[in-house]
Amino acid sequence: MITETWILVKRELEKWYKVPALIFSALIQPIVWITLFGNSFNPTKLVSIDNFIVPENIPPEIAESLAAFFASASNLILEQTFQGAPNYLTYLTGGVLSTLILFSSAFSGGSVIWDRRFGFLDKLLVAPIPRSSIYFAKVFSTVIKALIQCSLVFIIALIIPTGLVLADFNIKIVLLIFTALFMLAAGFSCIFVAIALRMKKWETLIAIANLVNLPLLFASGALFPISFMPDWLQTIARLNPITYSADLTRTLFITGEITSNVIFDFQVLTVFSLSLMILGSFASRYGLQE
Amino acid sequence: MEVIRVKNLSKIFNKNIIAINEVSFTVKEGEIFGFLGPNGAGKTTTIKVLTTLLKPTKGEVSVASFDVEKESDAVRSSIGIVPQALTLDDDLKGITNLMISAKLYHVPDKIAKERAKDLLNLVGLTDAADREVNTYSGGMRKRLELIIGLVHEPKILFLDEPTLGLDIQTRSVIWKYLKNLNKEKGLTIFITTHYLEEADFLCDRIGIIDQGKILVENSPSELKEKLGGDIIEIMVDKVNNIKKELEKQSIVKNVDINEQNIRIEVEKGDIALPIILEVCSSKGIIVKRASLTRPSLDEVFLKYTGKSLRDAESTNTDNFTRYLTRRNR
Numbered sequence: 001m002i003t004e005t006w007i008l009v010k011r012e013l014e015k016w017y018k019v020p021a022l023i024f025s026a027l028i029q030p031i032v033w034i035t036l037f038g039n040s041f042n043p044t045k046l047v048s049i050d051n052f053i054v055p056e057n058i059p060p061e062i063a064e065s066l067a068a069f070f071a072s073a074s075n076l077i078l079e080q081t082f083q084g085a086p087n088y089l090t091y092l093t094g095g096v097l098s099t100l101i102l103f104s105s106a107f108s109g110g111s112v113i114w115d116r117r118f119g120f121l122d123k124l125l126v127a128p129i130p131r132s133s134i135y136f137a138k139v140f141s142t143v144i145k146a147l148i149q150c151s152l153v154f155i156i157a158l159i160i161p162t163g164l165v166l167a168d169f170n171i172k173i174v175l176l177i178f179t180a181l182f183m184l185a186a187g188f189s190c191i192f193v194a195i196a197l198r199m200k201k202w203e204t205l206i207a208i209a210n211l212v213n214l215p216l217l218f219a220s221g222a223l224f225p226i227s228f229m230p231d232w233l234q235t236i237a238r239l240n241p242i243t244y245s246a247d248l249t250r251t252l253f254i255t256g257e258i259t260s261n262v263i264f265d266f267q268v269l270t271v272f273s274l275s276l277m278i279l280g281s282f283a284s285r286y287g288l289q290e
Numbered sequence: 291m292e293v294i295r296v297k298n299l300s301k302i303f304n305k306n307i308i309a310i311n312e313v314s315f316t317v318k319e320g321e322i323f324g325f326l327g328p329n330g331a332g333k334t335t336t337i338k339v340l341t342t343l344l345k346p347t348k349g350e351v352s353v354a355s356f357d358v359e360k361e362s363d364a365v366r367s368s369i370g371i372v373p374q375a376l377t378l379d380d381d382l383k384g385i386t387n388l389m390i391s392a393k394l395y396h397v398p399d400k401i402a403k404e405r406a407k408d409l410l411n412l413v414g415l416t417d418a419a420d421r422e423v424n425t426y427s428g429g430m431r432k433r434l435e436l437i438i439g440l441v442h443e444p445k446i447l448f449l450d451e452p453t454l455g456l457d458i459q460t461r462s463v464i465w466k467y468l469k470n471l472n473k474e475k476g477l478t479i480f481i482t483t484h485y486l487e488e489a490d491f492l493c494d495r496i497g498i499i500d501q502g503k504i505l506v507e508n509s510p511s512e513l514k515e516k517l518g519g520d521i522i523e524i525m526v527d528k529v530n531n532i533k534k535e536l537e538k539q540s541i542v543k544n545v546d547i548n549e550q551n552i553r554i555e556v557e558k559g560d561i562a563l564p565i566i567l568e569v570c571s572s573k574g575i576i577v578k579r580a581s582l583t584r585p586s587l588d589e590v591f592l593k594y595t596g597k598s599l600r601d602a603e604s605t606n607t608d609n610f611t612r613y614l615t616r617r618n619r
Contacts, residue, residue: 005389011390014386015382018381127394214426
């Protein structure tokens with residue numbers, strides 16, 4: 001089972017790394033989120049003295065204290081609402097990594113439909129290999145691709161000016177972040193590949209992916225704190241695994257400490273991904289049989 | 291020994307489309323068995339059931355003495371498949387495609403490499419092995435597909451319309467490989483085709499299938515013999531009493547005279563023709579024209595299905611044309 005899965009994972013990866021355009025085009029979207037969205041929509045800039053018309057005739061000492069007030073208010077917002085992040089981009093990056101995983105998992109089923117169309121799936125189905133190895137090969141190759149892309153985005157976020165600022169950086173933090181992102185990716189691709197197993201049309205998959213991607217993104221804590229949201233949306237966001245992986249990643253970026261929140265996020269992600277893997281291995285048994 | 295045994299097999303899609311209807315046949319070890327029939331006759335469905343891609347709706351099917359439903363993994367290990375549609379991964383090299391398949395069939399690496407070398411050489415793909423499959427021509431793809439079906443040395447090889455859409459040269463090359471494999475390694479081959487020449491050249495036995503039913507099952511030569519012998523037609527200047535003279539010859543089975551045209555049924559046309567010409571000239575009759583017709587499988591097909599294979603094909607084409615016209619309106 002593991003041998004066969006690995007043979008098929010290697011096939012997927014070989015097809016992938018031979019087309020660098022594929023890898024880099026998938027990076028464009030997260031980079032756009034960070035550089036364009038993160039810079040133009042920076043909520044801390046809203047609370048800046050430049051956004052207000054200060055009368056010209058007020059005494060200089062009052063103007064000075066006004067400026068000081070706005071500066072401290074901006075810091076206070078970062079402190080209170082954005083978990084003490086040094087800047088909004090640091091807050092945002094954790095969310096963008098999770099979003100990247102959601103988006104690449106959502107389209108992961110596409111290669112199943114491709115293989116079905118081109119008959120390669122039939123060749124696998126007549127080979128003496130467990131059905132689930134076909135399924136898990138798709139899942140794990142998606143996970144590996146998504147994690148490599150995450151690492152690239154992470155490096156880019158570190159490089160750009162006023163980008164990601166890390167409080168602390170050690171192997172424990174890196175491992176924890178990667179495991180969390182791994183579980184998120186595994187969970188999502190388990191669902192999307194399972195859906196694609198019975199699908200004959202590529203268009204249906206795109207429609208489904210587009211249908212769920214944006215709602216899942218906005219109903220999560222990926223871009224803003226969920227405390228900004230109305231109650232009903234907060235409830236939905238609390239059921240969304242992206243909220244937990246975003247929270248875990250950014251807490252570790254900002255504080256560099258494994259807090260009780262981080263541990264809770266981690267537990268939620270473990271339950272999410274394990275239950276979907278079990279569901280997926282059942283689905284693969286029926287999904288591939290006609 | 292019978293390596294494929296099919297008993298009362300039916301496959302019904304969506305509860306009302308009957309693709310195969312109560313089909314029974316057996317294939318012996320070391321035999322080339324052909325399934326002959328027009329498009330849509332149920333050939334591919336049958337092969338899909340035999341290769342565990344589809345579950346039978348009804349009936350018993352065993353391949354390599356394993357049940358296709360209960361022991362599907364054992365069946366899969368003992369068979370090789372060359373499917374009708376191409377199943378290669380276009381983005382990968384020819385050799386990678388071959389090696390992935392070998393690994394999936396649990397062929398040890400070292401043996402797989404040796405076999406890959408031999409097989410690529412066999413079908414003349416050694417030079418192209420390191421190229422991506424999307425640079426291959428149709429014939430090269432099919433040849434690669436063929437050796438992929440052989441890399442794990444299966445007991446039975448299934449070929450679904452292996453030469454569909456290939457040019458004559460490539461087709462005869464593939465026929466030659468198949469004949470050799472069968473002769474040298476004793477490989478059992480199950481082949482579906484709608485080319486009569488293919489069935490005639492390759493198969494030890496054929497089953498004619500139409501609309502989901504097997505109409506007859508026998509060797510191509512016996513099927514042709516049952517139609518009666520060869521037919522010689524000659525055109526002469528005068529008839530005289532030639533009929534009597536011809537009927538005296540032991541090789542002649544029947545003589546029909548229609549004005550100047552004489553239709554003679556004989557056993558072996560190539561031997562009979564000079565004898566007949568001899569008889570005519572000895573009686574002073576001048577033969578203006580002579581032709582020899584041997585019954586082809588097309589006539590066999592005509593006899594059992596009531597339509598020629600080409601007609602059966604064209605009915606499908608007509609339906610398709612009609613469908614297209616309707617859609618365009």
